[in-house]
Amino acid sequence: MIKKYNISWSVPKNISFFISLNEKGYSKGRYKHANFSYSVGDSYYAVTENINKLKKENNIDKISFMNQSHTNKIKKIIYYKNNIKSDAIYTSNSNISCAVMTADCIPILVTNISGSIIGCIHAGWRGLKLNIIQNFFGSIQEDNVNFKVLIGPCISKRRYEVDDKVFREFPNYKKFFSKNKYGKYNMDIRSIACDILSQLGITDVTISPSCTYEDRRFYSYRRNKITGRFISAIWFNR
DSSP: OOOBOOOOOOOOTTEEEEEBOSSSSSOOGGGOSOOOOSSSSOOHHHHHHHHHHHHHHHTOOEEEOBOOOSOOOEEEESSOOOSBSSSEEEEOOTTEEEEEEESSSEEEEEEETTSOOEEEEEEOHHHHHTTHHHHHHHTSSSOGGGEEEEEOOBOOGGGOEEOHHHHHTOGGGGGGEEEOTTSOEEEOHHHHHHHHHHHTTOOOEEEOOOBTTTOTTSOOHHHHSSOOOEEEEEEEOO
16 A cells, blocks of 8 residues: 555545655665656666556556656646656646656645646746746646645755755745855745745645655655655546
8 A cells, every 4th residue: 555645635526636655665675665756766666566556546547757857848738648758747638647756846736626627746946946837827728716736745944955056046035045054055945836826826725844854754865865756646536
């Protein structure tokens, strides 16, 4: 059984979502137990079994994964595709689940009040700088007030240290940085994402308080370097 992170997010009755914990699964060693990424060094068999287990336990048919690379590329999925070169996807196809994999970056899940759209966003500092969130919502023909958003577990400000170069990339968000005693900055990516959503007029936002660095139920690249990726998925119920 792939264990689920418990968070209350009010979504339409025809929508389900899942954020995984790494407590149970088929991965071993540095990747134990529920790694969902084929690209981090884990065995192909273990990742495949983790995906299949998740699909079986949640009655999911097809999961569209992204080939994430910290871009601002958005893709609309009309027919099922996998390993999509983008950092945000959305669909109205009821046979498709959208998934994002992370290990400190922000996983963002999206639907609307009518339950006719689902999507997900991968947002690290590079994606935030490149307006990945603004581009995502700007690409969907829907009034922003109708969106429902979940900001999933990500690295917290106190654990996310960046240099002056990154700080200078965000002149409009300086209040979300704090200079530390080492001459670097602690960056609050979660609050920047929330501020962007607010500016877009999106107010129905649920926020996970969990820090992936501190909570060892999640993978964290900053904590372990060589590690797995947990999944955040959203789908239409069948």
